[in-house]
Amino acid sequence: MKDAAQELLQTTFGHAGFRGEQAEIVECVASGNDALVLMPTGGGKSLCYQLPALLRDGCGIVISPLIALMQDQVEALRQVGVRAAYLNSTLDAAEAATVERDLLDGNLDLLYVAPERLLTPRCLNLLDRASISLFAIDEAHCVSQWGHDFRREYRELTVLHERWPEVPRIALTATADEPTRREIAERLGLEQARRFVSSFDRPNIRYRVVQKDGSGQRALLDFLHAHRGESGIVYAFSRKRVEKIAEQLQAAGINALPYHAGIDAGIRAANQRRFLQTDGVVMVATIAFGMGIDKPDVRFVAHVDLPKSVEGYYQETGRAGRDGAPAEAWLSYGLGDVVNLRMLINQSEAGEERKQVELRKLDALLGYCESTECRRQALLGWFGEAHDGACGNCDNCLEPPQTWDGTDAARKALSCVYRTGQRFGAGHVIDVLRGVQSDKVQRFGHDQLSTWGIGEDLDARQWSGVFRQLVALGLLEADHERHGALQLTALSGPVLRGERSLMFRKEAPRSTARRGSRSPGAGPMLDLGPEPLARFNALREWRATTAREQNVPAYVIFHDATLRTIAEAAPDDLDELARIPGIGASKLERYGEAVLQQLLDCAA
Structure with missing residues (x-):
């Protein structure tokens, strides 16, 4: 099983080796056992169910909470030659019927379904007639009433074990403290499942907290000008704030788009697609945007208002730097944020127990913000993970506060x-x-x-x-x-x-950052020499054109990290190109000659 998994990893996904506990998780599920996986965003959770689904007979059913996420993941899988599809409301009757027929005929390796659709009698009966290799429950923290993204439908997913007791299940999340982990296991009937808890540390992310002056607009603009031309997300608390900030950023010459639940669905979807497909777009959003966003080259996540909890903050900041390159998490907050959040919690219709839990979570985040110790140590401590501190990549370590x-x-x-x-x-x-x-x-x-x-x-x-x-x-x-x-x-x-x-x-002095200055370590291509940088930019332009032609996000063609390695190595032929991480057999066949041509054009 290990050899087969390793071969699939190399030939299909273009990776020479597993990371962390991926190999153990794949073997556990591929052998027919249940698993509960806690792994940070960008840690490679998807491979933990995609590979077992390919190794086992039948089709893997992935329960995913967001339509945009399934579409992007399916497209990425198709790019590497995996037979993947989704069933959701974007399909018309004929398209849905084709997917259902492919499932029953054994022509699918992976099928993505939202929990609401899965629980319909029609879908349950469809799965009864299909050969199922496994069930993967993504974003499993949604099952917990104490989690930050509670979805009532997730509570009913116990039907999977009751109806198909012999089919292995794997539940995955990037964010869960110990009480949430216990509830996930209890609600999904995974008490006996093997648990895999990876380190929550994301050492490539630099954490920074600043005190808010007024609306925080000046500090935000300084921060964004230090990241000009890079993709990023700005989170604001309310829809009104999102629209105002997006307008201010656009007026300042920043390629910014708004996103919140009150925007017309078509415009909202178009804005999200543009963010995913275009380099250098800044999405200004409420927390309605982001869960499952798979864009690997997000270079920063900025919060202009205080989030509600450490888990929410960690999940949102984890959307930066999924490619492992340097990224920054920037948070601006003030007394007004604290007062407003406490009022919202106290005025909510939630029960007293729920209010107390939310207040404790807010207090924990305040403790993180006001801490004079290493940010990473405080953040990881909330998830029960020890860290020695002095990470060297947060504001408190780089500029110790007085x-x-x-x-x-x-x-x-x-x-x-x-x-x-x-x-x-x-x-x-x-x-x-x-x-x-x-x-x-x-x-x-x-x-x-x-x-x-x-x-x-x-x-x-x-x-x-x-x-x-x-x-x-x-x-x-x-x-x-x-x-x-x-x-x-x-x-x-x-x-x-x-x-x-x-x-x-002590209050830090007001920001004196000049426009155009860049945060230390920000931007993954700063250290490329002139020739590799020229090759990288040419490859990026080719990738953007190819993605537009196919109407897919640019990163499903190749990640920035892959393009960088190609630009540095400058391979002369397909054999050399095949040795680049991230290039499997399918992508080599589809894009190999075009990539080599770009390199030749740069050399001319």
Whole structure:
């Protein structure tokens, strides 16, 4: 079995060897056993079910939550000669009938189906009549009510084991803490399945967190200009924010597109297709965009608003650098984000237990943002993975933050919140602390308070940092019934009584990055010499033209990493080209001569 898997890996997918635990997972499932696989985005999860499906008799059924994901994965499989198809709402009746006939006639190796369609009587009866090699449940965290992408239909996938007990199942996810893992196993009947938990570390991703000034537009533009010409994703919290930011980026000359659930479905699909097929597009989106996005050359993921949880943040940032080349995860957040998210959680119709879980997850993310330790250590720790720290590829390691004794400032801030009646947001309380006259200060007579002007030693930005960290530490909370008014919690008592001291992170200076400057290590082609770079650009242009002709994403033709290796090696013939990683027999036959011609043209 191992030799057969290795041969398929080389001849079909063009890879000389397995990564991590891939070989063990493939052997486990190909031998007819169940598996629960936790592997980071970009770690090679797809091969873990694609290869066993090719090794076993019958067709592998892949349950996938997104239509766009199945279409791209099917096209990528067809490019390497695998007989793959999907059944979803994009097919008309005749096309769906052809797929069903191919399944029953044994002409498919892999069939992708959404959980909603799988659970219909028609589809279940179809599978009863087919030869099935395995069931693969992708994005398995969707089964968990505590996960960040809960899909009710996933709860009903126990039917797979009940109806086809002899067919092996493999459930896969890139994001799950221990409680979510337990629920996946329980809900899918995989308690006895062998578990494979790979490292969640993505060492090629640089993590950076910055404090938000106002809307964060200036800092975002500086960041994006350092990544000009690269593909990336900008996540914003609301549809309105997405559209506004996309317009601002377009006005700044950035090739940006909006994406959210409120946009016309046709436009939304066209924008996603353009992002997948075109180099250098920036997608501005809510979290409605991204699950299952398979584009390998996303060079950055930027969050202009705070996500809801560590899992959501990790999953979204994991869409960067799937090709293993340097990428960046950039997060801008402020006190307003914290207040708004807490209000949304408290105002939701969820049960109290659910609210407490969501609040704990938000607190964990705040702890990550405010940490002065290695970002990677804090991030991996949430998933139960130890890391020594000092990763050398996060802001805290590259530019160690300074701290200061904020005990006195915290007591002033907490006292002022109390003296103003716990009825106001941070902006007004900061005005009182700094002795700034405003209409609101005069209207409520707050210039007569004992806390008036006692904080003149700090500027507004420094005070904003104090309040942000007090909320993150749980000493202050926002009252959702009073539009985010700050209130003291029980944890504030020891600080006010002088029984607890606090160390705060110093506010970083405002961004001074020049437009056109580039983040260290960003961009996978910076270190190519003039001749290889010319070959790489020529190959990229040929790939773009070929992808447009076939109406497929460019990366299903060849990944950037493959083009880079070709550009560096400059092979003279098909035998040499066949030794390049990522070029299997099918792609060699389809594109080999065209690639060699591009290299010859560059040499002329």
